[in-house]
Amino acid sequence: MARLAARFGTEPVRDRSGHLGQAIRELDSYFSGALREFAVALDWSLCTGFNRRVLHELAEGVPYGTVVGYQTLADRVGEPGAARAVGMAMGANPLPVVVPCHRVVESGGGIGGFGGGLEIKRTLLALEGVLPEPLF
Numbered sequence: 001m002a003r004l005a006a007r008f009g010t011e012p013v014r015d016r017s018g019h020l021g022q023a024i025r026e027l028d029s030y031f032s033g034a035l036r037e038f039a040v041a042l043d044w045s046l047c048t049g050f051n052r053r054v055l056h057e058l059a060e061g062v063p064y065g066t067v068v069g070y071q072t073l074a075d076r077v078g079e080p081g082a083a084r085a086v087g088m089a090m091g092a093n094p095l096p097v098v099v100p101c102h103r104v105v106e107s108g109g110g111i112g113g114f115g116g117g118l119e120i121k122r123t124l125l126a127l128e129g130v131l132p133e134p135l136f
Contacts, residue, residue, distance in 0.1 A: 027097065033127065036064035038098045051089040053077045059099045065128045069107035083107075091115050097124065 022040050029035035047055055057076050062068045070090075074082040090101040096116060102124040106112045114121035125131040 023098070030097070031127070040098065042095060042098065046094040047089075047092065050077070050079065050082070050085060051092055054086055054089040055093060055095075055099050055101075058101065058104065062100065062103045064100075065130060067103045067105045067125070067130055070104055070112065071107050073104060087113065100124075103128075103130075 070083040070086045093101045102121045126133045
């Protein structure tokens, strides 16, 4: 976590009590490589309809260290042909990292987009062993 915090210019949060504390502890464990599945309860109230279905499928059906294509995710929620809409749902994800939109990639092998920037997406995928560690 300290390495990622230094790399992206963030400071650790000191208060570790309650629900927020659990989320912080789990994120710290994830970034240190010790956690592969989040248990913190999520508030899904900021997403509805198609986006909610897609994000639920992503959170439940795409485990640590794996990726899924935009089209495959659209197919899984019963909306073939909605690959672009899946991309929009990823961009609207209010819970990135915990709901792992960085695991959604292009079907042709490209990395796709990421609201936090491609450098962060590559770093998260490298942390999970999907890509090699970035050189710098």
